Amino acid sequence: MSDGKPVSQPAKFTFTPLPSRTFGFLTHPDTRELLMKWSMNGRITAQAFRYDEYFSPYQKDDFVWAFFQDPNVISELKLSSEYAGQWVKLGTKVRKVKAQEVPCTRLSMSLFDCLYSEGVVKEGGHISKCLDEFIDDFTISDELRKVLLVDDSDKYDIFSKSDREDFLFLLFKHLCLGGALCQFEDMIDPYLETTKCIYKDLLCVQKDPQTKEVRIISTVFKVSAYDENGMCYPSVRPHEQTFAYLIVDPMKRHVNVFYHCFGGGAF
Structure with a gap:
């Protein structure tokens, strides 16, 4: 896991929200019913952003730092309000980020x-x-x-x-x-x-033209962000079931944000 980027680090990537990108697990009635039963519906979400620059996994720290510095992310990235029981936007100056690459290779259950x-x-x-x-x-x-x-x-x-x-x-x-x-x-x-x-x-998969084997090409990072008061994302209160993952698709140059905040149910 990275120790976080300093506040002076320049941002090399820019991001644009993709509000028209829908995620089936958030809209399918059967899945929503299960998430409700598991006390996750209304506290779990996914968002998509586009980035325009070439990305390679070794740029993890720069990429995540730039993500949380981008004005479009700051104004659009959703998180659960701890007190009001509703979705709010990040809306704060991030001073440090942590990112851990998560292995993602499985193609079956x-x-x-x-x-x-x-x-x-x-x-x-x-x-x-x-x-x-x-x-x-x-x-x-x-x-x-x-x-x-x-x-x-x-x-x-x-x-x-x-x-x-x-x-x-x-x-x-x-x-x-x-x-x-x-x-x-x-x-x-x-x-x-x-x-x-x-x-x-x-996730995004691709078939190798030579071997014809299918492989996952997305890169996954588990992330957290900190402002002047401490951790601000995915929540001010750490918990094993409070998480945020950035899933980067290098072909489409999309990043999906998968988020959940531990709590008592839907709002």
Whole structure:
């Protein structure tokens, strides 16, 4: 993770909002109903911006710094108001940014096959239950949440360190944990299908003309921004379920912002 750009660093990229870009997971009734049940609807969003300059992943720090310095981003980037219960715009002078590149290579949902083979999910898709445990803001009442959160549990190692760092896994974990008033699923399919839906909505793939193999060409960064008072984005209050990812499409020169702020439900 970068330590952040100084306030004097010049911005080399410029950004233009793309308000006509829609994201299916925000509009599809079935997905919205699930996000409501998981206490995420109204606290999760996605926005798109266009940039005009060539981008390469090694320019991560310059790119993210420029993003949060751009007047169009400052005036249009949405975040959840902690107090008023509504969407507000960033609207503040960012003095430091942090950005962590997130691996993103998975082209199938086979990463989660081990949930079945290791008995976390039973035949038919039922999630195995367990005695209640409590970690921070989360109630663990099934083996799925135990695998996601309890690092000394028997089955924690069914996912490797690199598995857990991958964007597909992080997205799945975010959906499984949900918001403050999350109603958990008894079946695994809603989590897997919604993960797949959002993943495809946010990322860009390309077929190699020589090998004919499909690969993900998007680059993903987990980001945070700080003003003179401290962290201002994605929230003034850090939480595992409060996050913002920038997903860069180098072909279209688009950047998708995927955002959620942990809280008690829709507003």
